[in-house]
Amino acid sequence: MTTEIPLTELDAALWEGLETAHWSSPATMVPRVLHRMALAGPEASPEDCELLHCLVPEPGRPLPSAAPVAVPLLLALARDPGMGAVRAPLTVLLARVLRADSELAARHRPDTLPLLADRDPAVRRAALPLAPDPECLLGLWRIEADPSVRLSLVRALGMTGTTGARAVLAETLTEDHPALYVAAVHASAVLDPDLPVRHLPRLLSLLTDPSLRARFDDVWYVPHRPDALTREHLLWTTYGLLAPHPELQAAFPGHLLAAAERTGDETLRREAVLLARHHTA
Template identity: 80%
Template sequence: MTTEIPLTELDATRWEGLETAHWSSPATMVPRVLHRLAAVGPDGGRPEDCELLYCLIPEPGRPVPSATPVALPFLLALAADPATGAARGPLTALLARLLPAAPDLPERHRSRALPLLTDPDPAVRRAALPLAPDPGCLLGLWRTETDPSVRLSLLLALAGTATTGARAVLAETLTEDHPALYVAAVHASAGHDPDLPVRHLDRLLTLLTDPALRPRFDDVWYPAHRPGPLTREHLLWSVYGLLVHRPDLQSAYPGHLLAAADRTGDEALRREAVLLARHHGGS
């Protein structure tokens, strides 16, 4: 046994007769998946195995399926155990979907999930953010977090709270040196101030077109429900979208990117600039 999950208890549980949220996923499949996740060791773990367990999340407006409270202690044990390996982040993401969707589950389960917010693994901390009980918790995490990818996810989570503290964090991060965090702050601020990206457009263009800064956009921005992180090229398109209310600037944007690519010889930037120009011309 490579993990602390109580496998004997798992085997002793009667799964026949329990229900999941999807007729095509019988409850008897759940212990098989949990066994597979528990047996892989710290260097294994297939994130796709976790997708099979999404049948435990109740459909909106529907009661919690009977298999969910039975499986939940095992899910929590696997997510917390380093021996689960690469599946810990996806398992935590599953819990972050499941627990808010099932408010009638015992409070002890939510309490057991909270340590995931401060787990040593940044992937687990990122995935656990929806489990934060309130904006004050997110602010506390922001003050102590040092990993750029978790800070970026925290920033976006805080922006969704629309609190005074969140607005202060956004204002602070608009002076951030890390290019991806700064771009994230612009995106997050645009929801309540659509003209803010216009005022920051010069700096956005400088950061997004500097070849030396391109690696600093890698492995930092992990949107929810997306298999991988955003790259600088993704962000070139998202900034274009922020200018939709200013057709003049949006129309000129691909040209600015192309001019920068000509100056620096950045072929990746050139490709995106050409695609954006074609997109704009066809829209």
């Protein structure tokens, strides 16, 4: 076994009578999946991790009784470097479980904080919801160097609305990295819905410049999605930010199409046409 999980805690008898959040997933399945993942180590399957999302309650529902028993075992797997690429989805799962129960999260905080400083950027990104407060996020922002984690931090800070977070967003709105700048606009829109309008010329310039397209790759990640979003995804989300201004939103696909015709960017042209059809549907 790659990860040292006490076998006694994987005894199915200990899980009998416990419940998951889904009637089709008995609690006795959880130790079997955990055991299989621990044995597989770096070859563990992301599909097995998906099976464990039965520990996450529906919004407004209490945490199922199997979840507190599973959390220490999930932590053991997520913190083990030998578990390879499955560590990030395990950390996403942990964050979803612990955010559903503040007392359980506080109890395990000493064991979850190391995930925020993990060597793997994917684990650090996934662990951001485990940050106990905005000050922790600000501290991470000051030391983080990986662009993908910095981008996720910008988005997480934007949700806090604190004075420190607003300062970070204002600073990042002057950022040269196009994806970080766009992330700052998106995050700031939560606090100031008119800000994307004021920044629309630069947004259009960055999102339609073929030479910058590669700089949007491999940096913009969202929870529950293993792959990074592309520039084309961001065209749609930026379009959504313009909803408070229907006339600007209606004109947005036309601006993209004009830029595509000017630069010969066929991918941009295709997305512009799809956006235009969506708008008129």
